[in-house]
Structures are given as structure tokens and as C-alpha cells.
Amino acid sequence: MIAYVTVGVNDMTRAECFYSSFLLNLGYELEVIDGELSYAQPGQSPEFPEFYVKAPFNGQPATAGNGTMIAFRAGSQKQVRDLHAAAVNAGGADEGAPGFRESYGPNFFVAYLRDPEGNKIALFSSDPNEPGRDG
Template sequence: MIAYVTVGADDIARAEQFYSAFLPDLGYTLEEFHGDLSYILPKQTGQSVALPDFYVKAPFDGQPATAGNGTMIAFEARNQAQVRTLHAAAVAAGGTDEGQPGFRETYGPHFYVGYLRDPYGNKIAIFANDPSEPGRDA
């Protein structure tokens, strides 16, 4: 089970502006600890496992933060409309568009995703995969 994911950032305030533009709408609460950001999902009643936390920190080795080539973190939205809204909010908060929200031929007919990069180059996906919504082939 994944317990947490961490990305590096050189400017925590800039990273907070970016991630706080969409993570609270996905249910995350922000906790700051020693200048780092911890986005936490609350445990739901009856939930047997904790969902992964998402941390934003300055690299421990003191070197500049860099993005991993081929690394991507995906956050699940409630529906296609929320994917569009959160993608736009993240871009307005300093992110870079890496692929407008929409369907991709490579994935299932209901997988709706928008891609972006945070201010440090980390690739982020925001997706919905609800079979009750119109699909790619509709």
C-alpha cells in the first residue's frame, strides 16, 4: 500500500499556491510542518486503511528540486467537470498545461484526464473514470 508521495520544491510558498488551487477540492487538508507542506486525506468512518498523504518538501540533500523523468502523480476527481475546473485552477496558480482535459485513445472509454506540470516540473494528472458519464465513444 502506498502511504505517501513526496515531491520536491525550492519555493514552498509557490508550491502551496499551486497545490492549494486544487487539492482542497479533492478533500485534502493542508498541514504545515517545519516549513513543509503535508496534504492529508481525512480517514472516513468505516474506512479500513488510510489513503496516501501528499508531501511537498525542500530536497533533504540541499540540492535544487528536480522532476523525475517518467514520474507522474494522479489525483482522482469526482467527475469530468471537476477535472476541467481543477486543471484550469492549477494552471492559473502557476502550473503548465501538459494536456487539456479530455479522453485519450490509450485508456478506457470513460477515462477523462487533464495533465499539467507543477512549478518545478513534476507531472500531475487529474482524472475521472465514471462509467455513468458520457464516454469517449458517446
């Protein structure tokens, strides 16, 4: 079970603008500790690990991991669209517009982003009560 995820960044102000644009709307709360960001769900359920945004511990510049992606579950397809737009407006880059992907299940609705440092983020919904790709 994942307890927390950390991404390294070089510009904390840009990172806070980007991550707060969607994580706060997903129910995460932000705590700034020594200038670094800690996002957590209230009550800290193991279902929702903490998400940290920090400068790299070794003092070297942050770089994005090739093949690394962090996915956040949204409550609906509309929320995926809205959060994707908010994150792009907050300095993120579109890496895949909201929609269905042929290689995933019929209800997997997803959008992809890059944060200002190049880290890949997915926002998805897979609610079987919403219209699916084939419906």
C-alpha cells in the same frame, strides 16, 4: 499499498499556491510543518495516501523525475476541467488539456499538468455513469 508520496520543490510559496488550488477541492487538508506542506484526507484512509511537498533532504535543488507522474482521482469530468484550470491559474503549466485519450478506456477522462518545479501531475475521472469517449 502506497502510504505517502513526496515531491521536492525549491519555492514553497509557489508550490502551496499550486497544490492547494486543487488538492483542497479534492478533500485534502493542508498542514504546514516546519515550513513544509503535508496534504492528507481526513481520517487517513489507506486508499488516499498522504502527499508531502518538501525541500530535498540532501539540500540539493529539487528537480522533476523523468517519467514520474502522480495522479489524483476527481469526482467528475467537470471537476477535472475545473481543477485543471485552477491549477494552471495557480502557476502550473498545461501538459495536456482535459479530455479523453485514445489509448485509455472509454470513460478515462484526464488532464495533465506540470507544477512550478516541473513535476508531472494527472487529474482524472473514470466514472462509468458519465458520457464516455464513444458516447
